[in-house]
Amino acid sequence: MHILVLGAAGMVGRKLTERLLRDGRLGKRDITRMTLQDVVAPAKPANPGFPVDTVTCDFAVPGAAEPLVADRPDVIFHLAAIVSGEAELDFDKGYRINLDGTRMLFDAVRLIGGGYKPRIVFTSSIAVFGAPFPDAIGDEFFHTPLLSYGTQKAIGELLLADYSRRGFLDGIGIRLPTICIRPGLPNKAASGFFSNILREPLAGKEAVLPVSEDVRHWHASPRSAVNFLLHAATMDSDAAGARRNLTMPGLSATVGEEIAALKRVAGDKVAARIKREPDPFIISIVAGWPRNFDAKRARQLGFTTAEQTFDDIIRIHIEDELGGKFVA
Numbered sequence: 001m002h003i004l005v006l007g008a009a010g011m012v013g014r015k016l017t018e019r020l021l022r023d024g025r026l027g028k029r030d031i032t033r034m035t036l037q038d039v040v041a042p043a044k045p046a047n048p049g050f051p052v053d054t055v056t057c058d059f060a061v062p063g064a065a066e067p068l069v070a071d072r073p074d075v076i077f078h079l080a081a082i083v084s085g086e087a088e089l090d091f092d093k094g095y096r097i098n099l100d101g102t103r104m105l106f107d108a109v110r111l112i113g114g115g116y117k118p119r120i121v122f123t124s125s126i127a128v129f130g131a132p133f134p135d136a137i138g139d140e141f142f143h144t145p146l147l148s149y150g151t152q153k154a155i156g157e158l159l160l161a162d163y164s165r166r167g168f169l170d171g172i173g174i175r176l177p178t179i180c181i182r183p184g185l186p187n188k189a190a191s192g193f194f195s196n197i198l199r200e201p202l203a204g205k206e207a208v209l210p211v212s213e214d215v216r217h218w219h220a221s222p223r224s225a226v227n228f229l230l231h232a233a234t235m236d237s238d239a240a241g242a243r244r245n246l247t248m249p250g251l252s253a254t255v256g257e258e259i260a261a262l263k264r265v266a267g268d269k270v271a272a273r274i275k276r277e278p279d280p281f282i283i284s285i286v287a288g289w290p291r292n293f294d295a296k297r298a299r300q301l302g303f304t305t306a307e308q309t310f311d312d313i314i315r316i317h318i319e320d321e322l323g324g325k326f327v328a
Contacts, residue, residue, distance in 0.1 A: 001026060002033040004068060006059055006105070007079030009038035011182055012123070012225050016077060019226050021048050026075060027234035037068060038080070060101030065108035072112065075233050076120045078105060083189035084127060087149035088285065098152035106159055110168040120160070121232040122173040124245060126218055128154040129290045136294040139247065146288035157245040164237075164244050172232040172240065174303075177220040177250035181317040190285040194219065197255070198262055198314060201273035204327030210279035213256035216291040220250040221316045224305045231303055239301055249305045251313070252292040261310035265318075266326055 003020060007013045017036060025031055036042040037055040045052050057064050059080050069076070080101060087094030102122070109118060127150030128143045145151045153175075160171040182195040193210055194217060200207035220228075228248050240246070253261075263271045295303070307313050318326055 001029040001031050001075065002035070002071065002073040003031060004035045004037065004073035004076045005042075005079065006037050006068070006077065007081065008036035008042040008054075009040050010079060011184060012179065012222065012229075013038065013077075013079045014043070015222050015226050016079070016229055017042075017045070019230070021045055021052075024049055026230065029074075035068070035071075035073065058097075059105065060097045062104065065101075065105045066111075069105075069108050069112065069118075072116050072118070074118055076105075076109075076118050077229060077233070078102065078120055078122045081123070081153075083187055083192075084125075084147060084149040084285070085190040085192075085282075086188040087152065088147055088190070089188075091148060094148050094152055098149065099155055102156045103159060106163050106169065110163065117167065117170050119233055119237070120169050120171045121229055122156060122160050122171060122245075123229075124153045124157050124173045124175045125150065126175050126177060126247065126290050126293070128157065128175060131288050131290075133290055133292075136252075136292045137247070137290055138294045139297040147285065161242065161244045165242060170237050171244050172235065172237055173245035174228050174232050174298075175245065175247045176225060176228070177218040177248055179222055179225050180219045180313055181321075182222065183317070183321045190282055191217070191289075193282065194255070194258065197274050198258065199317065201262065201270045202266060202314075202318065202322065202326040204273075206273045206275055208277045209255065209274050210277060210282040211255060211286050212278075213259065214254055215286055216252060216254045217286075217289060218250045218252055218291065218293055219310070219313065220248065220305055221307050221313050223316050223320065224248075224250075224307065227306060228303055235302060243297075246298040246301065246303070247293050247295045248298055249295040249303055250293065251305070251307060251310065253310050258310055261314055265311055265314045267328060269328060270326065 130146035
């Protein structure tokens, strides 16, 4: 099996790659080759056990997608995107990468023809939904995104479903919760503070909270995100029918509940490293975000999370990223 990962240098892409290399198989099939693509050079794995190629390119440049799919990868993980805050600040860049790049990828697959029909796992977002919201957003709730990023992802979902319906590809779209705690450095995602206020204090650093503690949002750990991707790549897509895009399970929590969990797991001294500095730009974006979901359909199709409480999310970060220790 040949696997192509677009956006392989990103956090989720790196973790997915590590898992695939460790397992050596996807579902019931052995991995025989991997291609890792990103706009910055993906890390070349050491002793992978099968050929791994790395490609550094902007997949949204016309003509870039065709060479990536020319060897007919069996599974394509489409993780390439710019994040919400950047897409909102740079309108042209957001649409070029998040929408135009996706369309060109799907067309490159379509134009190969000859019965080629790879599984494409598309990472969408809960940003496809916009206020006003019910208490818990169900599978029948309509798309009214209030950000350019959410609009771009919603259009990508429609393309994925239509190209699948036409038999050009076999797509599954997964609407990821906000991934928390993201390892590494802060990025331009408007949601980055959800991770920052936990990750930085656990590392002995101060963090800025730009919103009020009553802000509620939908979360999942990086460990859960990888599990979602693997299941989307191996599930029976016929069971999804024509509705190929699914809201992933997660955990609804307020910022205050996050901080309370941090205090329980790591202590008051760690939580005291959080500084409150309201940011009107971030506050305006967060105001239109969804807060809670009933991901019934995804659960029925076999998607599960790795955590039940925010304490679990914090402990997973300490275990997976900090070697079991944090700075008290």
